[in-house]
Amino acid sequence: MENILEIRNLSVSFASDGVRERAVAVNGVDIDIPRGKTVGLVGESGCGKSVTSLSVMGLLAANGRVEGGSAMFGGQDLLKLNDRQMRQIRGNRISMIFQEPMTSLNPVIPVGKQVAEALRLHTGADAKAAKVRTVEIFGKVGIPEPEKRYGCYPHQLSGGLRQRVMIGMAMILKPDLLIADEPTTALDVSIEAQILRLMRDLQRESGTSILMITHNLGVVAELCDSVYVMYAGEVVETAEVHALFDACAHPYTRGLMASLPRMTPKGQRLYNIPGTVPNLRAMPAGCRFAPRCAFAVERCQNEKPPLITVGDGHCCRCFTPLSRGAAPGGEPL
């Protein structure tokens, strides 16, 4: 299958005040996003999932630096483009939506005008046609009273409505790739369900590929075709979505799944992964998950496991990948 985006060996580091050594937040990450598919990127806070997408978009904070790797998109390496070239691609061919849409909307311009403006730049439509089309799109993404909302400023809309505006914008621009970073995390469940459905509609109509960055395994199961699981700056497992939920192979993935309250009846203890994520400046020498892993042996402490193939399109960074149905292992804390 043709990939719309191929990230290879991406490494990103950050400087911080008073520390000479740079912290490596993303270390040798490979990700493929097939055309027209939705790829999930999951992991807990600080695992590098957002940094990965921000570096691809050229939106790293000033103290961040891409140390190496490539991100091939339509024959160009996004990591080698200058700001001007990148601006051509952002919005037009790759759109992003964030957890808080307020950060991507201009607070002093009515939302309708912002979308119409993008439409005019993109299609060359005249002002009147752009407005008509914008109102139409607002209706389509479920914004009540779209004519009235056209003139509203972002702060006058709820979080759910703002996210709809962003998705409406993406629907107009029909990007090849939509990067969605926790787009529903701040929303109530009933609104979340609507936004996820809208994203699916967008994909069906425009053939847009989606990179869905989330900590929520429910959202992954709902929307994604394939999944990458990140831990401490590295991809530890990747699989087709059913394979991941049926038979994940990495102890970290298994631990995450077992921690979900959904899977455990009341009265039984929840499985939890002992300990915490390692410090970026003090990574374990061997497997980065070894200090928290119930299956770790001596080799795991000293030697870095490679990403090995354990099934069709299923890879896992572990010397002893779990077989289907294995218990998460270890003692609950």
Next chain:
Amino acid sequence: MSALLRAEHLVKEFPAKGGVVHAVSDVSFAIEAGETLGLVGESGCGKSTLGKLLLDLIPPTSGKVWFKDQDLSLLRGEPLRALRRGMQMIFQDPYASLDPRMSVGRIIMEPLNAHRVGASRRERADMVRALMERVGLRPEFYNRYPHQFSGGQRQRIGIARALALNPELIICDEPVSALDVSIQAQILNLLSDLQAQSHLTYLFISHDLNVVRYLSDRVIVMFLGQICELSGTEALYAAPRHPYTRFLLDAVPQPDPNRRDEARAMLTGEVSSPVNPPAGCRFHPRCPYADDRCRREPPQLTELEPGRLCACHHPL
């Protein structure tokens, strides 16, 4: 079972631009000693306001709270202080609810000082160390500051502070919402352990239906300031009676890709505003079963079967 706490026709209204916020409108229920009562609902449904009313942190517009058969509104001074020791709160944001300039030891000791527990400072310090151990914090961290801890550890600090006065009731307001899944599991296990050890009663406020299901014996579902359903947990999740509960349950993305194509009911529209809420049943503008009666007449919370209360003219 006896009720540890009872809410009686609680109402809380706030003045607002363009009207009145009906945050809590005529809410009555009881929390039984030793149980975990879950309280779910979406943003603005009044669940946090209700939690604060129960603890007498804000005064109700009308209605009463009874804790251990005493009417909080009639108590003043020392008797009120004494009664309040029995009820504590854990907050959502462990970053915002801890004073960054106070050491962990002082944070946990504060309630002990306020209620003059223990004969000396040294005795209180020993109690703080014991509390830290109880919640899984190393007592050596006594002199550290909140920023030196992770989110999960900070929530443990908040729990230790809540436990300091040996309360009977703890109101947990979204205690794990800001935490990663693996850390969330650690805190939920800790809350279960503490309940088993100390016969604690919890009111567990959350928007996360999976977490509430795991922890609660009974669940209250709130919508725009009112209870729409109250039921035993398993019964509620297996067969909700209020249409709003049904929609909420259907909306939760489940970690099972085989279920994504299931036909699911989906709520349309935005969450209505608690400023000037709709007449009749407050849910009617979003309810596919609504008829004229729903638009006119607010449904009463009625017992459909033992232990199952629902406020709907057309229960499922």
